[in-house]
Amino acid sequence: MTLHDLALAVGNSGVGAWMRSNLHAMPVVEATHVLAAATVLGTVLVVDLRLLGFTDRKRAVTVVSREMLGFTWAGFVLAVITGVMMFAANANTYYGNTAFRIKLLLLAAAGLNMAIFNLGALRSVVQWDLQQRTPRAARVAAALSVLLWVSVIFVARWIGFTKGYDFAVPDNVDLDLTIP
Amino acid sequence: MNTTFRLGRVGVVTLLLGAAAAMPALAHHSFAIFNMEQTRVFTGVVTRINPDANHLQIFFVPMNDERKGVLRSEDGKPMVWAVEMAGSAQAASQGISVNSLPPGTYISVALHPLRSGEAAGSRAETGAIYRCPDKKAPEAGKHCDTVEGRLAFGDGPLAAAKD
Numbered sequence: 001m002t003l004h005d006l007a008l009a010v011g012n013s014g015v016g017a018w019m020r021s022n023l024h025a026m027p028v029v030e031a032t033h034v035l036a037a038a039t040v041l042g043t044v045l046v047v048d049l050r051l052l053g054f055t056d057r058k059r060a061v062t063v064v065s066r067e068m069l070g071f072t073w074a075g076f077v078l079a080v081i082t083g084v085m086m087f088a089a090n091a092n093t094y095y096g097n098t099a100f101r102i103k104l105l106l107l108a109a110a111g112l113n114m115a116i117f118n119l120g121a122l123r124s125v126v127q128w129d130l131q132q133r134t135p136r137a138a139r140v141a142a143a144l145s146v147l148l149w150v151s152v153i154f155v156a157r158w159i160g161f162t163k164g165y166d167f168a169v170p171d172n173v174d175l176d177l178t179i180p
Numbered sequence: 181m182n183t184t185f186r187l188g189r190v191g192v193v194t195l196l197l198g199a200a201a202a203m204p205a206l207a208h209h210s211f212a213i214f215n216m217e218q219t220r221v222f223t224g225v226v227t228r229i230n231p232d233a234n235h236l237q238i239f240f241v242p243m244n245d246e247r248k249g250v251l252r253s254e255d256g257k258p259m260v261w262a263v264e265m266a267g268s269a270q271a272a273s274q275g276i277s278v279n280s281l282p283p284g285t286y287i288s289v290a291l292h293p294l295r296s297g298e299a300a301g302s303r304a305e306t307g308a309i310y311r312c313p314d315k316k317a318p319e320a321g322k323h324c325d326t327v328e329g330r331l332a333f334g335d336g337p338l339a340a341a342k343d
Contacts, residue, residue: 090268177248
């Protein structure tokens with residue numbers, strides 16, 4: 001099963017059919033996706049701004065990050081669910097969309113950046129938890145995080161305006177009007 | 181005082197939600213790019229459907245007048261047309277979906293062509309899209325609405341051609 005087959009299977013699912021045929025499904029799911037994305041970006045920014053030294057050093061990095069993490073994950077899970085639902089509505093078109101592909105790569109990069117930060121700079125956090133100026137590795141991770149998540153939002157908005165038309169004729173369509 | 185204010189806000193929110201719910205019924209863009217004075221009627225073979233939430237498009241290759249083959253360019257390539265309509269959910273309410281019009285289906289549709297001359301148009305406001313029974317093309321010069329066992333998606337007869 002190729003990635004394209006998987007995408008088509010998602011599109012042909014009951015969720016896909018429901019999204020295509022229910023008048024209110026797309027606007028409601030779309031709005032929920034925006035709210036979820038706003039939650040992810042907002043809570044990620046709170047932590048990143050602390051790491052970059054823009055907010056109060058009396059608030060420990062670990063406290064700020066612990067407060068936000070639950071909201072970030074909840075928002076992310078909701079965004080993934082609503083995102084898959086929107087994808088299912090028109091899987092073939094989104095699959096071939098360049099902006100959509102770039103968005104997935106940016107999401108992967110943001111996740112990787114977060115993982116590297118967790119396994120690296122964050123391990124020594126007790127030493128700089130209450131410092132205004134955090135280690136360079138932490139600031140680089142935070143700056144990258146802001147850049148990547150903001151880029152995700154921008155490129156995501158591009159998807160809706162670059163869906164394009166596919167005039168190609170699939171191979172299995174009989175255009176010779178053969179009578180069986 | 182405070183309570184009144186809150187009720188007011190709830191009212192506004194309710195109104196906004198109501199407006200949002202009514203939105204899909206409206207067109208997503210203007211029709212200026214289409215020549216609404218002209219109507220062309222095609223019978224053709226469906227190649228694919230793009231079930232876009234804002235505008236569903238059916239891609240098809242028109243049959244020739246004899247209904248014995250499809251229109252092709254000089255180098256033999258099939259001439260694919262696209263007909264655009266309301267969003268996928270509104271189209272689905274008339275039975276138009278990726279499942280009801282799979283690739284290879286014969287359909288008849290009336291459309292207002294693009295002013296640019298490109299092979300696409302906006303579905304005529306009135307009349308149904310007709311589906312021929314599987315592999316049964318209409319007689320020469322006729323459309324699926326004349327074929328026994330046809331299916332209609334939408335109401336009314338196939339819109340008439342107009343120049």
